[in-house]
Every structure is written in C-alpha cells, then in structure tokens.
Amino acid sequence: MSTMQPVSDRSAAPGPPTQAERTALMRLATFLYLRPRLVLALLLGPPLVWMVVIYLGSLVFLLIQSFFSLDPFTGQVIRVLTLATYRDLWTPANLDIFLRTASMAAAVTVATAVLAFPLAYYMARYASARLKAVLYLAVLVPLWSSYLVRVYAWRLILAKEGIITWFVSQLHLTLALEAVLKAPVIGGPSLSVSFMGMFIVFVYVWLPYMVLPVQASLERVPQSLLEASGDLGARPGQTLRHVILPLAFPGVVAGSIFTFSLTLGDFVVPYSLGNSSFFIGQAVLSLTGTAFNIPLAAAFTVVPMGIMAVYLLGARSLGAFDAL
C-alpha cells in the first residue's frame, strides 16, 4: 500500500509544477492515452530498430557476402553473386577443420553431460533449500563471469612446469603422462598444447551451461513416479535408468545446445591451448584479420549456423525447448 502514497502526495515532486505545465502534461497524457498504437510504436521503435537494422541487418549482410568472391589478384571483394566462395570452402583442409571442430564439440558435450548429471541430481533430489541456493550460485557465477580468466587459469594449471605436472611427478606417474601425451591426435608437446588440454578446458568453461537445464528437468520429475517405480519393485538403479534418465533427457539436450554451439564458435581456447591445426573460430578470425577474405570468412560461419539449425530442429523434436 505504501507505494500508493506518493501519487496523492503532490508536495513530494521537486518544485510544484505551474498550472500551465500541468495542463500541457495532462494534454500530452490524454493524447497518448487515446493512441495506444502510437505509444506501442514509441516503446518498441528504438529496441526494434536497433536489433533489426543493426543486428539482423548485419547478419543478412554477412550471408550475402558469402555469395560474393575475392579477386585473387587485387584482393578486392567482387560484388557479384556467385557460388565460387563456397567452392573454395569445400577443400579437404577446410573439411578437416569442420570435422575437427564438430568432433570436439560432440566430445565436449558428452563429457559435460556426464559431469553435470551427478551435481544436478544432487541439487534436485537431496540438497536442502539453503545448500541448493549455494550450489546454484556456485554454478551460476562461473556461467556469467570471467570467461577469459577461466581459460587463462588452465594455462597455469596445464603448463609443463605447472601444477598437474607437479602432482603427477609426486605420484611417480611422469612416465604415464608422457605416454599419454605421445598418443596420436590428442597428445602434444605438453598438456597446454594438446587437444586433450583443449578438451579439458572446453568441458570446464561450458559445464555450467549443462548443469542448469539438467537440474531444471530433474526438478520436474514428479516424486510420485519415483515412488511408484519403487512400489512396483524397481531397484534404485532401475528407477534411475528407466524413469529418471528418460525424463531428464530433454534437459541434457537443452544443455547440449549451448555446449555444442559454444564449442563450434570459440576461438579463444584453440588459440590458447591448440597447435597449428585450426578450429572454425580460428579460421574465421585469421580470414578476417590477416587474409581480409571476408566472403570466405562469411561462408565459414554459415557452416556452424547450418549445423546449429539442424541441431536445433533435432532438439525441438526431442522436447528440449520445454526444458529450457
């Protein structure tokens, strides 16, 4: 009720408005009140113009540019619609980049789901209200903050002289670590320059995006179903496999939208911990930054957008959007 007070309390307003001011304001108020469409246009105009003209406009412009091509001699963009740039995209080296990035995204998605599930399950089923709030913040803060710092932290941890190497040597397992690093594809000169290191860091930075939707979907599993399953003689493991996991699956798919999309588009992690084998993000960055081949860079970004479009369609049919 107290919020009503100031309306009638005219003296609260700074300086009493003169009669002329008041009637002008009232007239404007009446004018606007009688024209709800105008008010709507005034409200919606600025944000809509911003998003549609600046943002959607840029995206469409990007798409169009992927159908332009680069003159190989002058380095100028030729503004004629052509599929030549997409032909250039279809080289074995670029296909390798797509395959590498998509495999990494898939591996990261599976690993985050496996790690997220126990935490989400504990939060949804066992944690007290107070503990749940704390755990929720413990997941939320890393989701929103310090992305670059969190990648950087792993440079310290995975460095050759860093903390992992130290632990491994304390455990007398140095030879085992060296053997793992010698493995083809995933290995490298040290953990901080290897696909294995990149994989760990990707899992680390995207894990919160998986925990929250999985937890939300687990919260919605009705207690009565679990009791019914138990009453019908299912062991806890059976209830988990045949009741909880199927019901939580849309949450996992919802989380995977983020982990997959974020991995596809990232260039910070590959630059910080990768070797000379490019990922999509790096390729786009070097094409705009050093090669100035905007058409090819644009065509490059169409691929992750296409992958995500297919992914989203699949996710929708699995009911992931209800879990968001």
Add this chain to the structure above:
Amino acid sequence: MRSKAEGSRPRAPLGLRLATVGVILFLHVPMGIILLYAFTTDETTFSFPPPGLTLNWFQVAASRQDVWNALTLSLRVALVATLAALVLGTLAATAVYRSKFFGREAISFLLVLPLALPGIVSGIALRSAIGMTDLPFGFWTIIVGHATFCIVVVFNNVLARYRRTGRSQVEASMDLGANPFQTFRHVILPAIGTALLAGGMLAFALSFDEIVVTTFTAGHQETLPIWMFSQLTKPRQRPVTNVVAVFVIALTSIPILLANRLTQGPPE
C-alpha cells in the same frame, strides 16, 4: 498430503556426494590457483609450487599504464553499453508486457539471438557491416556490439518483474487520478527498480568480460580481456596478468552475486 520436513530428507549415497563435491571443486579450484599465482615470485614461468610469495605484483600492476588504459576503456565501454541496454531493454519489456501485437513472441527470440549464436558469427557480421560505413572501429563500435547482446538480460529481468508485480497497482494509480508520467515515476519505477539494477549489473559483467565479439569490433583499441588475450600469446611479466585476472574475477562475480540477491523475492 505428506509434509516433507527438512529433516526427513534422505541422505544422498556416498558416491553421489563425492561426485558433487568433485564437480564443484573442478569448477572453482582453478580460480583459487590464479589467486595463488598472483603472489608468486616466479616472473617467467608457471612453476608449481611457487618458489616464493610476494605482494609486489599488485604494485607493479598498478603502475603499468597499459593495464590502466585497458581497464578504463573496459569500464567506460561497460558503463555506456549497460546504459544503452537498460533503456532499450526496458522499452522492449514494457511494450511486450502491456500490449498484444503481431510478432510479440518473436521479440524475445530476436533479443536472445546475439547470445545464442556463436560469438564469431555476431562478431564478423557486425565487423563487415560497420566496415561498410564510415564509422571508425573503436570505442563506439565496441559499444554497438556489447549493447546488442546485453539488451536481452535487462529485457528478461524487467519483464519477469512486470509479470510478478501485476497490473493492479498501475490501474489503482490511474483511478486515483495520476497521469501516466506520475504513474511511471511513483508506481512503475519503484516496482522495477531492483530489476533494473540487477539487469544492469548482469549486463555490466557480461560486457566487462566479453572478448569474442570485441575482437572483431575493437579496431586497435584494447579492452581488458583483449589485453589479457594478448598476454597469453606474448607474455610480459606473467604475474601482472595474474593480478589483473584476480581483479577481473572480482569485478564480474560481485555484480552477479548482487544481481542474484536483488532478484530474489522479498523475505516472506
């Protein structure tokens, strides 16, 4: 109906508790390690355990002009981008809440798009579009990028608050003879005040930390994340980077914690 008292909650199996603790540690120990490294005496490598501890790097970092330049640029960008997002996000939320119109459902989809699409897509799109204009890459182009993905944060917060508050107070205010401006100042603004503050803080944290879109729109300007990224490839005094990293953690985590507190309902 069976009451579920706090005490009757079953205890989780040991394996599940261990896994939970493990995942939480995995999420948070790396931040602690950065804090430790901000005090190391080792200037050139990341050796563990640190050979010695010192407070010296905080002083060195504070005397580095490049750090200050990057920090002030990031703060200015985050403030202006947050202000733009506050205005645009509130306008959009108000429109969506009070009117029905064609395409209303599409608004929130449009607003969330910059966060949902991979950052490189938005980044290169804005870059090539801005490149077509005469606008030089720098302060204002960074803000264009940041405001674009911050709007949705404010929009969501304000819209959720509108839905929780309901229309009856506004209607009462009008019935009591207040004009729309008085209603806005004395009824609507107090009701959405903390939602604005929370949305603004989230937007600030998001902007202060952003690197992917910024890389494409910054030109030669260096925000703090870009400065840090350049230190990853050509490090100079690594502990200074660690000090800055600790600072970034604090400056982005604290607003998020405060925003979370502000959006919780009033104590019952």
